[in-house]
Amino acid sequence: MLTTLRLHQHKLLLIFGLAVSSLLACVVIGDAKQWREIDWLDVLGEGGSAVAIAVWMVLILGSRPAGRVTDLLTLGLGLMFLAMWQDNLDEFIRLPSEQWWDHWLESVAMPVGIGLLTYGLFHWHREQLSINRQLQKREALFREHRFIDGLTQLGRADYLKRQLQLQFNKNPQQPLTLAMVEVAGYRNCLRRIGHREGDRLLREIAEIMLLNVRPQDVICRYSGERFAIVMPSTSEAQADRLLQEVAAAVRHFAFKTGSPSVTHFQQLVLSSAECGQAMDADHLIARVNRGLQSQPDGLAVNRVA
Amino acid sequence: MSRDLVQPWYEADEKYLPAHYQPALLMDLLLARDISSHRFLRATGLFYDDVLDGRQIVSLQQLSQLIQNGDRLVADGDLSFRWGANLWPGHYGTASQLLSQAPDLRRALKVLVSYRRVLCPLLVPRVYEDERYCYIQWLDAAGMQSEHRFMVEACMTGLSAMTAWLSGRALPWRYGFHYRRPQADEHYQVNLPGNHFFELGTDVMIIDRVWLDRPWPRASVTAFQAAWQGAAVSEELLKPAFCERVYELIRNTADHEMSLTQVADVLAMSPATFKRKLKKHHRTFQQIQDQVKLDISLYLLHMRGYNNEQVARHLQFNDTTNFRRAFKRWTGLTPSDVRMQFRLADI
Numbered sequence: 001m002l003t004t005l006r007l008h009q010h011k012l013l014l015i016f017g018l019a020v021s022s023l024l025a026c027v028v029i030g031d032a033k034q035w036r037e038i039d040w041l042d043v044l045g046e047g048g049s050a051v052a053i054a055v056w057m058v059l060i061l062g063s064r065p066a067g068r069v070t071d072l073l074t075l076g077l078g079l080m081f082l083a084m085w086q087d088n089l090d091e092f093i094r095l096p097s098e099q100w101w102d103h104w105l106e107s108v109a110m111p112v113g114i115g116l117l118t119y120g121l122f123h124w125h126r127e128q129l130s131i132n133r134q135l136q137k138r139e140a141l142f143r144e145h146r147f148i149d150g151l152t153q154l155g156r157a158d159y160l161k162r163q164l165q166l167q168f169n170k171n172p173q174q175p176l177t178l179a180m181v182e183v184a185g186y187r188n189c190l191r192r193i194g195h196r197e198g199d200r201l202l203r204e205i206a207e208i209m210l211l212n213v214r215p216q217d218v219i220c221r222y223s224g225e226r227f228a229i230v231m232p233s234t235s236e237a238q239a240d241r242l243l244q245e246v247a248a249a250v251r252h253f254a255f256k257t258g259s260p261s262v263t264h265f266q267q268l269v270l271s272s273a274e275c276g277q278a279m280d281a282d283h284l285i286a287r288v289n290r291g292l293q294s295q296p297d298g299l300a301v302n303r304v305a
Numbered sequence: 306m307s308r309d310l311v312q313p314w315y316e317a318d319e320k321y322l323p324a325h326y327q328p329a330l331l332m333d334l335l336l337a338r339d340i341s342s343h344r345f346l347r348a349t350g351l352f353y354d355d356v357l358d359g360r361q362i363v364s365l366q367q368l369s370q371l372i373q374n375g376d377r378l379v380a381d382g383d384l385s386f387r388w389g390a391n392l393w394p395g396h397y398g399t400a401s402q403l404l405s406q407a408p409d410l411r412r413a414l415k416v417l418v419s420y421r422r423v424l425c426p427l428l429v430p431r432v433y434e435d436e437r438y439c440y441i442q443w444l445d446a447a448g449m450q451s452e453h454r455f456m457v458e459a460c461m462t463g464l465s466a467m468t469a470w471l472s473g474r475a476l477p478w479r480y481g482f483h484y485r486r487p488q489a490d491e492h493y494q495v496n497l498p499g500n501h502f503f504e505l506g507t508d509v510m511i512i513d514r515v516w517l518d519r520p521w522p523r524a525s526v527t528a529f530q531a532a533w534q535g536a537a538v539s540e541e542l543l544k545p546a547f548c549e550r551v552y553e554l555i556r557n558t559a560d561h562e563m564s565l566t567q568v569a570d571v572l573a574m575s576p577a578t579f580k581r582k583l584k585k586h587h588r589t590f591q592q593i594q595d596q597v598k599l600d601i602s603l604y605l606l607h608m609r610g611y612n613n614e615q616v617a618r619h620l621q622f623n624d625t626t627n628f629r630r631a632f633k634r635w636t637g638l639t640p641s642d643v644r645m646q647f648r649l650a651d652i
Contacts, residue, residue, distance in 0.1 A: 146380075149381065150338065150380075150381060156381065156491075157489055157491035158489060182495075187390060187466055187469065187470065188470060190390065190391070191391070191470060195333070195334060195337060195387065195391060196337055199337060222491050222494075222495065223383060223386075223491040223492045223494065223495040223496070224383065224386065224387075224492070224495040224496060225495070226491075226494075226495045289494050293498055
């Protein structure tokens with residue numbers, strides 16, 4: 001978060017700078033109110049809103065790359081924050097009535113800020129739609145960041161279970177095929193290339209598989225070198241052809257390590273099952289896993305070019 | 306040096322394990338996850354620069370702390386399996402060389418047991434056979450707490466992965482665990498191929514004896530024998546862990562029953578010192594005593610097909626009810642439930 005915030009330090013400095021200068025101006029020009037004149041409910045409400053808006057602003061800036069949408073969101077929230085801030089200062093300090101700027105800051109900054117925020121949110125929505133298109137093969141029906149695998153950015157096993165359950169509920173009549181694919185001999189390869197290169201290998205294989213499945217398919221990282229592919233509205237026979245294509249793509253992937261570089265070719269071990277009537281996610285996963293374990297051992301030999 | 310200064314066992318706070326052995330491997334995995342060294346070294350008393358120097362030695366307590374930190378910092382729950390997959394043969398001097406030259410499972414296990422103080426100091430293997438099976442029981446050597454499960458996962462993955470690598474195929478292990486099946490068991494499916502038995506009461510790997518002497522493709526018997534003779538395992542290395550020593554003492558008596566004072570006597574210390582040492586390892590005498598009896602009754606029930614009366618008689622319980630009650634206290638289940646639930650042996 002801190003590195004992302006650094007991208008926006010000028011915007012943050014500007015807004016908090018303005019907040020501090022309005023505080024200084026009020027202190028210099030105005031007189032402090034009597035203790036009993038202060039309406040504490042107002043202070044709590046307005047002050048609390050100002051703090052909340054400031055937190056939102058930091059969270060948004062901390063999670064977004066620089067860009068037009070970020071600028072709009074920041075400006076919108078920044079102006080709203082300044083308006084709330086000024087409102088709150090008025091509770092403590094009485095300004096002479098000939099001062100026009102504090103009123104202007106309260107009444108004009110708020111609507112302008114809300115306008116900019118709305119405009120920004122509209123563009124954020126458009127941006128999100130285009131990101132969704134990029135993420136489609138990783139998450140078809142729902143998003144949950146806690147279930148994302150840190151290495152491949154695919155969903156993990158718990159994500160897979162929920163995804164399957166949702167697919168069952170959405171289309172109970174349609175056939176659904178779950179496939180498990182494992183990188184054959186990955187363990188042996190790992191001993192030769194080390195875990196960092198091994199991680200890179202898995203990440204790149206995940207990318208290749210993503211490129212070779214259909215838009216409606218979802219890929220998850222089950223565990224280690226085993227991936228799951230959820231294929232909605234697909235019979236096992238159709239799935240078989242698709243899986244062969246994925247396996248062919250991975251087979252032709254020339255993964256290179258070291259210098260002078262050594263090329264490692266990988267094979268996938270495949271297993272799939274069509275979901276029958278009234279089957280739950282756990283049973284389906286267990287069945288496909290069993291299919292994978294009963295594969296002939298010969299496939300588990302890793303080939304190196 | 307007088308004799309009584311050299312203890313014939315090792316304890317959890319002894320510093321002897323080079324930090325650039327298994328600890329460094331774990332640190333590497335954590336660094337690859339973008340976790341900074343000051344976070345995973347917190348409360349271990351270690352500094353990453355010293356580890357890089359290659360002169361830092363650590364105690365089992367420090368290793369335990371490192372594991373606890375790592376387990377907390379990595380959310381995926383697969384750190385233990387990743388560590389385990391690369392644990393052995395490893396690069397730990399003679400022990401690793403011997404492991405990688407082992408010509409078959411029997412001799413690989415022999416190396417693992419003899420060099421356990423270097424290879425798997427926290428969780429030590431106890432290997433025994435009967436007519437059909439070979440058992441590798443994993444004993445807590447250092448009095449582990451929350452990191453116990455992590456170490457079981459790592460050591461079992463380690464042995465499974467190493468034997469698959471050296472023998473050229475995955476061996477048909479069966480795995481028993483003392484804890485209940487975790488919510489997310491996918492890492493077990495992928496990293497420990499074979500049958501899993503959770504809440505068994507002990508941590509054990511079982512394999513058919515035929516695999517013990519089946520030759521492994523890459524290794525040479527002659528080269529291994531020569532290296533084994535040349536290595537001349539030292540007394541220092543063969544020392545058991547403190548908890549392991551107590552366990553073995555009790556287990557090897559005829560009736561598996563010893564009093565605290567008797568054990569303290571054999572270990573040549575006062576009962577007070579003995580208790581203090583147990584406390585340092587987060588164990589009570591009763592726990593170790595119970596574990597011995599539980600392990601024996603599990604073996605008799607599952608592998609020998611004994612009924613409750615036979616086990617009770619063997620363990621010298623006054624009657625079957627007492628045994629059933631004790632067993633329930635150890636595992637939470639009655640012996641009959643357990644026999645129904647697990648089919649460890651092929652019939």
